[in-house]
Each structure stands twice: as C-alpha cells, then as structure tokens.
Amino acid sequence: MTKITEETALITIFGGTGDLANRKLYPAIYRLYAKGFLKENFAVIGTARRQLTDALFRERVASSIASIADKSHIQAFVSHFYYRSHDVTNKESYKVLLDLSNELDTTYHLKGNRVFFLAMAPTFFNEIAIRLKSEGLVATKGYQRLMIEKPFGHDLASAQELNDALGHAFNENQIYRIDHYLGKEMVQNVSAIRFANPMIEALWNNRHISNVQVTLAEELGVEERGGYYDNSGALRDMFQNHILQVVSLLLMDFPLTLDKAEIRAEKVRLLRSLDVPELDVVNNLFVPGQYDANPTDPQTFKAYRSEENVSPTSTTETYVAGKLTSHSDRWNGVPIYIRTGKRLSNKKTNIVIEFKNDRPDLFDDSSEKVANTLVIEIAPNESITLKLNVKVPGLGLATQPTQLQTAADAVDQNAPEAYEKVIHDCLRGDATYFSHWDEVALSWQLADRIYEGWKLSPTELPNYDSGSAGPIAADELLARDGHTWYPLS
Incomplete structure (x- = not known):
C-alpha cells in the first residue's frame, strides 16, 4: 500500500494548451489530487502562445478531466491552475512568468519547489532551459526539476548538444527524461x-x-x-x-x-x-x-x-x-x-x-x-x-x-x-524510472x-x-x- 504523502510544488507546463497536456498531464495531476498526493499546497501554470484568461484555461482543464473526475472536486481542483501567454524566445515573457511564480509561491506556501514540464517541440528545449536560468526562475530555496518528453535529440551529436544546453541551468540530478513506458x-x-x-x-x-x-x-x-x-x-x-x-x-x-x-x-x-x-x-x-x-x-x-x-x-x-x-x-x-x-x-x-x-x-x-x-x-x-x-x-x-x-x-x-507515476516520482525526487x-x-x-x-x-x-x-x-x-x-x- 502506497503511503499518502502530500507533495508541495509549482508545476509549470510549457505547451499547456497542447494535446499531451490535455490528454495526459491534467488527468494525471487530477488523479494525484484525488488520491491525496496533492492537496492545498500546489499550483499549476500553463503556458503557450495563444491568448487565454485564467477562467478559459480552467474550463479547458475541467473539460480534460470531466470523464474521470468527481464533479464536486472539479472547481476546487482547477482553482489551482493559472495561465500566461508565453513566447519562449522573448525575455519579457519569462519576467511575467517569474512574477506569477513568486506570487503563487507565497499564496500556496510552495517552499520554492518548482517543476518545469516541457510538453512541446524539442527545438525549444535549449532556449527554455537557458532562459529559466538567466531570468531567475530556478533561483529559489526549494528544489528545481526539469521534465522532458522524448525525443531527446535525433542522434548522438544532437542529443549531446541538447544535454550541454540543459546543463547550463540544471544538473543531471535535476533532469527527468521521461520514457512513459x-x-x-x-x-x-x-x-x-x-x-x-x-x-x-x-x-x-x-x-x-x-x-x-x-x-x-x-x-x-x-x-x-x-x-x-x-x-x-x-x-x-x-x-x-x-x-x-x-x-x-x-x-x-x-x-x-x-x-x-x-x-x-x-x-x-x-x-x-x-x-x-x-x-x-x-x-x-x-x-x-x-x-x-x-x-x-x-x-x-x-x-x-x-x-x-x-x-x-x-x-x-x-x-x-x-x-x-x-x-x-x-x-x-x-x-x-x-x-x-x-x-x-x-x-x-x-x-x-x-x-x-x-x-x-x-x-x-x-x-x-x-x-x-x-x-x-x-x-x-x-x-x-x-x-x-x-x-x-x-x-x-x-x-x-x-x-x-x-x-x-x-x-x-x-x-x-504512466504519466501519473512519472509526475509523482518527479515530485518525490525519485529518478529510478527516468533515463x-x-x-x-x-x-x-x-x-x-x-x-x-x-x-x-x-x-x-x-x-x-x-x-x-x-x-x-x-x-x-x-x-x-x-x-x-x-x-x-
């Protein structure tokens, strides 16, 4: 029997309006919430290029979990979700993200724990990792962890280049390369x-x-x-x-x-x-x-x-x-x-x-x-x-x-x-089933x-x-x- 221990963290999802987020990530986070692994001390920021209000974003999240959620829990759950339109190449976008992250850290008592999930094209991984470092989003007293979807490069040379870029902001123990299998x-x-x-x-x-x-x-x-x-x-x-x-x-x-x-x-x-x-x-x-x-x-x-x-x-x-x-x-x-x-x-x-x-x-x-x-x-x-x-x-x-x-x-x-397990393992700092x-x-x-x-x-x-x-x-x-x-x- 798995011991229920509440996790505390801010989860920022780059690609927050994409197919992966809607089909897999939001239902996985909800299941952790329903089982008690996430309670009051968590928040989720979704980012993407399109313009959305927090209210519209929460409607999308609610829709993505409708088939599995207890209807009495949905509004309380989605109240932890926030949205910011984001250009991954624009320095100002990261400043907006930093201000919101710091605000939510105080509101939800998150202890500076931050998980960044890159649910978008790998061509943007380098840019995001470098900006997270340069704009101060990883400068907190808590833990900082980066979750990356495959593919990790298209050959050894490109994988090495990507790994070197990620290494500017995160060390190996902070990088969680997902293989959902x-x-x-x-x-x-x-x-x-x-x-x-x-x-x-x-x-x-x-x-x-x-x-x-x-x-x-x-x-x-x-x-x-x-x-x-x-x-x-x-x-x-x-x-x-x-x-x-x-x-x-x-x-x-x-x-x-x-x-x-x-x-x-x-x-x-x-x-x-x-x-x-x-x-x-x-x-x-x-x-x-x-x-x-x-x-x-x-x-x-x-x-x-x-x-x-x-x-x-x-x-x-x-x-x-x-x-x-x-x-x-x-x-x-x-x-x-x-x-x-x-x-x-x-x-x-x-x-x-x-x-x-x-x-x-x-x-x-x-x-x-x-x-x-x-x-x-x-x-x-x-x-x-x-x-x-x-x-x-x-x-x-x-x-x-x-x-x-x-x-x-x-x-x-x-x-x-699978995604429920990998997100939970990352929140716990268990990298056993990551690459x-x-x-x-x-x-x-x-x-x-x-x-x-x-x-x-x-x-x-x-x-x-x-x-x-x-x-x-x-x-x-x-x-x-x-x-x-x-x-x-």
Whole structure:
C-alpha cells in the first residue's frame, strides 16, 4: 500500500494548451489530487502562445478531466491552475512568468519547489532551459526539476548538444527524461518478478535461458503523425528509448539496493555490455521494414507512402527487428531479439523469456511439448504467464503443455497511469524510472551505428503488408539461430 504523502510544488507546463497536456498531464495531476498526493499546497501554470484568461484555461482543464473526475472536486481542483501567454524566445515573457511564480509561491506556501514540464517541440528545449536560468526562475530555496518528453535529440551529436544546453541551468540530478513506458505498471513489475523471487532470479542467466524477445507491436499506422514520423522512424521513435530501456531493466544485474542510483548504475552497465556491431554486419542483425497497402483492403489499410504528410518516396522505416548480444558474463551467448512496428496484425507489447531444454527426453514420442516460457504481457492485457509441460491424464507417460497465468482482471484497475507515476516520482525526487544521460548516450551510439549500416546497404522498401506480422526477413533472422518469434495473436 502506497503511503499518502502530500507533495508541495509549482508545476509549470510549457505547451499547456497542447494535446499531451490535455490528454495526459491534467488527468494525471487530477488523479494525484484525488488520491491525496496533492492537496492545498500546489499550483499549476500553463503556458503557450495563444491568448487565454485564467477562467478559459480552467474550463479547458475541467473539460480534460470531466470523464474521470468527481464533479464536486472539479472547481476546487482547477482553482489551482493559472495561465500566461508565453513566447519562449522573448525575455519579457519569462519576467511575467517569474512574477506569477513568486506570487503563487507565497499564496500556496510552495517552499520554492518548482517543476518545469516541457510538453512541446524539442527545438525549444535549449532556449527554455537557458532562459529559466538567466531570468531567475530556478533561483529559489526549494528544489528545481526539469521534465522532458522524448525525443531527446535525433542522434548522438544532437542529443549531446541538447544535454550541454540543459546543463547550463540544471544538473543531471535535476533532469527527468521521461520514457512513459517506464511508468507502466507491468514494466516496473519486471523488477519485482526478478528480485522478489529467488527461484526466477536463479534461472536468469545464460545457463538456463535460450533467448529473450521484446515486442512492441502496433495495429495502427502513423495516423496524423506522418510529418513527425517521416523524420523519425521506428528506430528513433521506439528502439532507441522504449525498447532499450525495457531491455536494460529486464537484463540488468541484481542491484545492491532498490535505490535509484543503484538501479541506474546497473542499467548503464547492461547497456555498456551490448555489442555495437561492425558496419558490414548491421544488415545481418537488424531488419528495417515499411508497411505497404493491405492487398485485400488498400483503401482502409493504405501504404505508409500514401499517408498524409509522408513523402511518396520515403525510405523511413516503420518497423525494425534486431538481434542484440551482450558480452556480460550473465548474458554472453544469449540472443536478445527485439521488434517494433506499425500496421501489424495485432497490438502487443510483451517480454518473452524462453528457457533451454538440453536434457534427454524421458517421455513418449506422442508428447506435445513446448519450451518452458515466461511471458510478461504489458499491453493490451496485463498478465504474467508461465508455460510448463505436465503429464496427460491416464495411462502412459505422454505430456502436454499447460499455462500458469495471472488473470487480467487481477491487475488493480486503480493502478496509476504512466504519466501519473512519472509526475509523482518527479515530485518525490525519485529518478529510478527516468533515463540518465549515460543511458541516452549509449542508446544513441547503438542506434547511430544501425543507421550507418543500413545506409551502406539499403533494404528495398516497402517490404510488408499492413496487417501482417512484419517482413519475412525478420522471421529469417530468428530462423538462422533455430528460433521463432512468439506469436502476436
């Protein structure tokens, strides 16, 4: 049971009228309020270019939480919200923001605690961070923390440039780089499954595990994000952050404690152990893909190149599958397969651990056997499944597979949503499930190498139909090692 401790802070949201703020941030802040983590001593400032009064802004916030809020709480909650039109490049705008921040600090007894959430285009991050410092918004007696949405750069060089700029105003311990996948309940449950169960942890190594698979599959295409996605692609959008973060949590060594510094150190150590392939073997290890139209319904499930704001000759990948390897003592020799893509047959986010079976078979040839497999499903149905072989009832010694599974409805429906968790963790100063700069840099180093290798020998795109399981080359990647993908269905 989580102890309810009231947090005290001023939360300033740059991009306060945007889609992210309305769909995710305001509902998340309301849930913290409804549960008692925020009470009287908090305030929220929304900023954006458009002109709004406090009253109109509060109406927008009230509308964004209408479906989840107790109607008797709404007005009291939104009374803590304020708005200022803001030009991120204008010095005077920051002075207006400073005056309001100081006023609210006194009104709500906020102790100088300030959280700045950058819910806008990354091109403005540098400017905002520098201005927050130069105009005195971080010169308070309390804490100052910066929350940043991905993408954090588009390659290692741009990420380094951005990090250097942020460093003028904030030190590493003050920067909270959000990966909302790390806020998901089942992702955080990975640590509990491993470290709270000695039986599992004892098997968590190359002596017992045959292969590891991490899948982030989406049924939808790029939708209205074509302009952004065509300059990003699956490798930058999903692999470089979400997938590698999940891999690092999944495979890191046992930490001395669950302290944020210890967990971050182990994640970094794991990422450093991943082999960066030579350029001439990248195409053997990493498969790019791009979806084509579905041949039976090309109007509904059209090709990526026919999507709005996408170039008709685009070579941007909407899919990537790959084989990672580690030179750590624990994982040396174990293939770590990853895949992510759009317009696949099903929406599925899961982790699959397949255990080795290298002992003589003692049972009947008629036995129907499966590899012992642990499946952690993160979405759409949260569950944990362990596949075992048991004896078929009756005479003989044949076996058949069975499953031990947590029911989806056993998951607490009141469990916090990802943004609720990340905002709460930031308010508490817990950076465990945020990305450290070392993690970001190591992830970009690997992603950059893959892009370089793909450029040397481009794959002909598109190479998979909408609604399929992805490119045939992704199946061949595993087949070479004698493995198959865990089904998406």
